[in-house]
Amino acid sequence: MVRAVAAGAHILWRRLDRPGHDACRLWSEGALWRIEGMAVWADASGPAQIAYEVSASxxxxxRSARLMGRAGKRAVSLSIHRDDLGNWRVNGESVPEVTGLRDIDLGFTPATNTLPIRRMRAARQDGADLAGAWLDPDDWQLKPLPQHYERRGDNGWHYRSPSHDFTADLTIDGDGLVTDYPPLWIKEV
Incomplete structure (x- = not known):
């Protein structure tokens, strides 16, 4: 398995659908991959700032995700864990609706698109129908989200979320981080 970005990759995204940014870092630590970032945006309920950390095998x-911050007047503090059997827990409570799913999809950042893209690249897959454990930023609940990824050249992936009637043509960099995600995000640095 290719072990790139051992020293870390950094990116700064700008939101295109509303004011906001997300600064993110990706690196390997032993047998784990780590993603951490800070997203700030104009939420419907007021200013939002969420620090996040994701660990992947x-x-x-x-494997896990931690989030801390505020979305408008709401405090957000979530500890999310996925065990080897595919069982998910949020703050210690079981979430059976997402049992068996492999990917967290943090609905407020493009960072977690890296997980399925890197897994498919490593397996030399040109696409797959997947479902992610989607963290809905409207109510901060984990929900199953059917998704489809299809490779488009060396640095492109077509993404489709049928339940939201949403499609996007993603561009990624050599580390698997999204650099262009119209109409939602674009890399600034």
Whole structure:
């Protein structure tokens, strides 16, 4: 398995749908991959700022995520864990609706698109129908989200979320981080 970005990759995204930014870092730590970042944006309920950390196994399957911050007047503090059997817990409470899913999808950042893209690249897959454990930023609950990824050249992936009637053509860099995600995000640095 390719172990790139051992020293870390950094990116700064700008939101295109509303005011906001997300600064993110990706690196390997032993047999784990780590993603951490800070997203700030104009939420419908007021200013939002969420710090996040995601840990994934060597084969890019989510192990855990932690989030801390505020979205408008709401405090957000979540500890999310996925065990080896695919069972998910949020702050210690079981979430059976997402049992068996491999990927966390933090709905407020493009950072977690890296997980399925890196896993498919490593397996030399040109696409897959997947479902992610989507953290809905409207109510901060984990929900199953059917998704489809299809490779488009060396640095492109077509993304489709049928339940939201949403599609996007993603551009990624050599580290698997999204650099262009119209109409939502674009890399600034």
């Amino acid at each position: 060597e084969d890019w399957v989510t």
